Amino acid sequence: MSITENNLLVVDEDAGFIDEAKQLFEGRLPTARTISEAVNAIEGGALRMVLLGPSIANEAAIDSVRVLRNEDPSLLLIAVADEVTSGLLRSAMRAGVSEVIEAPLTEQKVEDAIAQFSNDVLKRRTAAVPPPVSSDKKQEGQVIIVMSAKGGSGKTVTATNLAILLTRYPGKKVALVDADLQFGDVCLVLQLEPRFTLVNAAHELHHLDGSLLESLLTDHPSGLKVMAAPLEPAFADDISTESLLTVVSLLRERYDYVIVDTASMLDELLLSLLERADTVLQVVDMDLPSVKNAKLALETLRLLKFPTSKVKLVLNRSNAKARLDDKEIESALKMSLSAAVPSDAAVAASMNEGNPVVESAPKSRVAKGFETVAELIAGPVPEPSSGKGFLRRK
Ligand SMILES: Nc1ncnc2c1ncn2[C@@H]1O[C@H](COP(=O)(O)OP(=O)(O)OP(=O)(O)O)[C@@H](O)[C@H]1O
Ligand SMILES: [Mg+2]
Secondary structure, rough: OOOOOOOEEEEOHHHHHHHHHHHHOOOOOOEEEOOHHHHHHOOOOOOOEEEEOOOOOOOOHHHHHHHHHHHHHOOEEEEEEOOOOHHHHHHHHHHHEEEEEEOOOOOHHHHHHHHHHHHHHHHHHHHOOOOOOOOOOOOOOOOEEEEEOOOOOHHHHHHHHHHHHHHOOOOEEEEEEOEEEEEEEHHOOOOOOOOOHHHHHOOOHHHHHHHHHHOOOOOOOOOOOOEEEOOOOHHHHHOHHHHHHHHHHHHHHOOOOOEEOOOOOOHHHHHOOOHHEEEEEEEEEEOOHHHHHHHHHHHHHHOOOOOOHEEEEEEEOOOOOOOHHHHHHHHHHHHEEEEEOOOOOHHHHHHHHOOOOOHHOOOHHHHHHHHHHHHHHHHOOOOOOOOOOOOOOO
8 A cells, every 4th residue: 555645634633734744745635634524534435544643643532533443444544643652552552543653754654654554454364364174174172271379380381381382283273362461471481572462352352253363363483373461461451351252262263272371360251261161271389379279269160160170280390399299289179180390490591581491491301291281182292393393583
């Protein structure tokens, strides 16, 4: 998409900004002073882009842009703000603005915004081509929820290593959802920089389908696709239980394994997610508070008549010098352990490097521990084929 005389509308109360834009693009660009004038202007249908000046690109006024987005969902809306704050970005995203750039306006900034938008559209279109469905694969994928009632027990380490291991099974598609809405760090530990997060999925909820969702996922070099958590804790409020459940349901239609990392909270969101689970990996650390919380969580699940046959206990830091041993843990939790992952300094190093330990130290005991977790889900883990290893980008 490029700027021509009649496909870019400039909107601002300030004649100075309008002149600046006109000079920049050396044309007789259509202009509007208010959003309602802009709505009238786009009714003809020739406009493809709208440049919103600083009198609209601020936290107080940006929400008014919504009507333009509703009028024509395919419009590229670019806001030019005097100051780009995280509050403005959030409100702009909510109102359907595609790009926010900082004043002063330059041709390069607008071109970059257009290029970014075209890229996203292209990605969506490509994703819209349905993947070939083999006749024997009509089944929905498995949903695996990784939970623990105590923070820091190893949910994210387990979820990320499991996800990477599952990509090794031939022909299996794997997605990982970071449902730790406030402090999700899946992208951090996988060294990914998501362009879209669950916030975008929640905003698009009413027209969210498999292909749109696909365009919101972040690619990991292993082939894993990640639905990122919001980038700031404040955005968590934007994500309703319904939107998270929709994301999980759509993913399971397209992926063989959908792993969900969660926060340490037995709240409505987690309980609703559990209803969709084929397997629940309850991660338990070797210390008393962790076992106590796991016990309470399991009791709650039993009270709710949740089928405990779906719950698998994963003991983390299994070799830690704790006062408890396996048998004590099993009898406290009235459940046998399904897998055990030892403690290893390589885990912290791998997290800092952004390369899961099953890749960075595949022969380590801790990697073998994660393999026992993957086996619970998918059977014996295939050897990492030499061609399948992925190169880190940094
Ligand atoms: N088996 C292990 N060996 C060594 N270190 C580990 C192991 N498991 C987890 N850790 C370390 O413990 C810390 C917490 O792990 P992780 O982030 O996976 O926990 P979490 O349950 O996701 O925490 P949160 O509740 O904050 O999301 C990390 O720094 C990680 O490196
Ligand atoms: Mg975590």
